[in-house]
Amino acid sequence: MGQAPRALQPSLSERNFFGAELRRLRERANLSQARLGTMIRFSADLVRRVETADRFPSREFAEACDKALATGGALMRLLPLLDKNRASDSRPANTSPAGVGLSSVLSDRLAETSRLAEMVARVPFQPGVLDRAALDWINAAAGPRLSVAGRPGSPDQVDEGDLHSVETALAMYRQLDHTHGAGRVHAQVQRYVEGELNRLLANSPVSETAGRRLYRLAAGFFELCGYQAVDSGAHGLAQRRYLRALRLTEAANDRLYGSYLLAVNIGHLALHCGHPEPAHRVAMTAVRGSEAQVTPAVAAALHAVVARTHARLGREGDCLTHLDIAERQLALSTVEDEPVWIRYFNAAYLADEMAHCFHDLGQPRQTQRHLGDALTVLSPTHVRRLAIDTALMASSWAVSGRIDEACATARQAVDYAAQTTSHRCLQRIVEVQVDLEPYRCEPEVRELGEYVRHRLPLAAV
Known part of the structure; x- marks a missing residue:
């Protein structure tokens, strides 16, 4: 056999x-x-x-x-x-013991992520820009704004082969980003955008259909770039990239993807930066502007963000209303009838959004229940999400006064975070330790602090 x-x-x-x-x-x-x-x-x-x-x-x-x-x-x-992968492999092998070598590589990568964040820290997040962007989006004229001029058969025209290549590259970089975080992947993605993608955007597509697909894929790349900027702590840069992606969906006449970018990406970013009111306004604009063509999974994702904004503002009733809408919409979704870019949004991702809502509302039991649902079905390749959700679980145990469970769960989160080069993961590990600060004299908390200093020194407090 x-x-x-x-x-x-x-x-x-x-x-x-x-x-x-x-x-x-x-x-x-x-x-x-x-x-x-x-x-x-x-x-x-x-x-x-x-x-x-x-x-x-x-x-x-x-x-x-x-x-x-x-x-x-x-x-x-x-x-x-x-x-770049080939060049890295051609370097002399690390002769250090396995554990030491991994720690050294991790430290180098984390330092690279930190340097990137410092480099772009001067680009500020601007919440005042968001209302204007939402208004421009909802009032955008229908119809793609692209040119298909050019000599038929010209080698410079963007054809199906070019588009397939972009699609394949985007899928690959998204997978790598989920597993390793921005520090591992952002340089390769940036080179691809500045080289191949910008070359294609400067040329004419073979047809209007090809042009719409090109702009949609380009929006996907700028969405990924924005997410990686968030993951590197560069929130102003993330805002610029998300807004560029939003304009590309307008050029492609893709209203549905635009609503997703406005609510899920830009709305989440505003929440992350501590601006729940602008986040609420852009998310509600996305809901209203996509009603004519929204699919169940997209509707669920949009309403989940609206719920997150209400939770952050302490409006429990409104939060629960939108979570209920999100649950009912997701139950109606059929994967094959959804756009490719939203098919990741399943029960686990909704459970994650619900857990964050209840954490913001100060309800640790509900937080733990929904995080349990999310963590049970998350793919093991989504290491960054596993790290963030496990750290949030640890924080919820800390809020409940369950210090043993909090410290044990936090160790798991540290182990996940150590596999990535993600600023967001580091931030969540720091937040767990802050939540445990009232119990700093407990031996379990002191041991956790030592573990973080040894395993993930950049997150030590």
């Missing part, structure tokens, strides 16, 4: 993503590794090692695979994304 193929983890790195794509395309063509190797004149062992991320693919290998699998150049378009 043949050995089962090794399970792949595309979210670990660019190289792992390439390997998973190769396997997916090979299996779609119903070819074995040996058969593909024969067709491309490379060994079956090399095919296996590239798929399992044990070897980098060469240009010749990728070209041959694209031809044999009739991918339209999909693998070749991924090669530039591996360049």
